Amino acid sequence: xxxxxxxxxxxxxxxxxxxxxxxxxxxxxxxxxxxxxxxxxxxxxxxxxxxxxxxxxxxxxxxxxxxxxxxxxxxxxxxxxxxxxxxxxxxxxxxxxxxxxxxxxxxxxxxxxxxxxxxxxxxxxxxxxxxxxxxxxxxxxxxxxxxxxxxxxxxxxxxxxxxxxxxxxxxxxxxxxxxxxxxxxxxx
Numbered sequence: 343x344x345x346x347x348x349x350x351x352x353x354x355x356x357x358x359x360x361x362x363x364x365x366x367x368x369x370x371x372x373x374x375x376x377x378x379x380x381x382x383x384x385x386x387x388x389x390x391x392x393x394x395x396x397x398x399x400x401x402x403x404x405x406x407x408x409x410x411x412x413x414x415x416x417x418x419x420x421x422x423x424x425x426x427x428x429x430x431x432x433x434x435x436x437x438x439x440x441x442x443x444x445x446x447x448x449x450x451x452x453x454x455x456x457x458x459x460x461x462x463x464x465x466x467x468x469x470x471x472x473x474x475x476x477x478x479x480x481x482x483x484x485x486x487x488x489x490x491x492x493x494x495x496x497x498x499x500x501x502x503x504x505x506x507x508x509x510x511x512x513x514x515x516x517x518x519x520x521x522x523x524x525x526x527x528x529x530x
Contacts, residue, residue, distance in 0.1 A: 352446050428462065429454065448488050512528050
């Protein structure tokens with residue numbers, strides 16, 4: 343299972359592949375070293391889903407582990423509503439929906455489909471506003487796009503040069519701990 347990608351790292355890979363390395367370096371340390379208010383808020387908001395206590399409805403599946411042999415993916419979904427055949431990704435706050443977040447949702451969808459679940463729709467649920475944001479199912483063309491993205495991830499060469507993007511770096515929680523930039527993050 344060494345070549346399986348954690349679904350949660352798909353967005354990180356688009357944001358900055360080096361942040362995945364930094365996450366693994368600092369994951370066993372005190373999260374207070376690098377977590378900013380948005381991450382703390384998101385973690386707290388996600389606890390009820392992770393502990394499977396955010397819903398008592400029998401048709402709702404919470405925190406289901408999923409995997410895909412085809413795409414070499416593994417992770418967990420947030421919510422699957424069996425009656426509606428709807429997959430929902432919960433976020434505390436969404437200031438925009440980025441391609442990496444959509445890839446995470448597609449990854450969950452492809453995993454569930456491969457595992458025999460029927461998913462007819464999916465959405466992001468913004469906890470802070472109690473808002474459901476529907477997302478289109480991927481077309482066959484989008485599925486090919488996703489397959490290429492996963493291939494790029496699996497074949498990534500960590501010795502390739504890191505592209506410094508001051509805007510992204512200043513919004514990276516590892517910015518102050520990163521050896522690739524002298525920038526301060528916006529959370530300092």
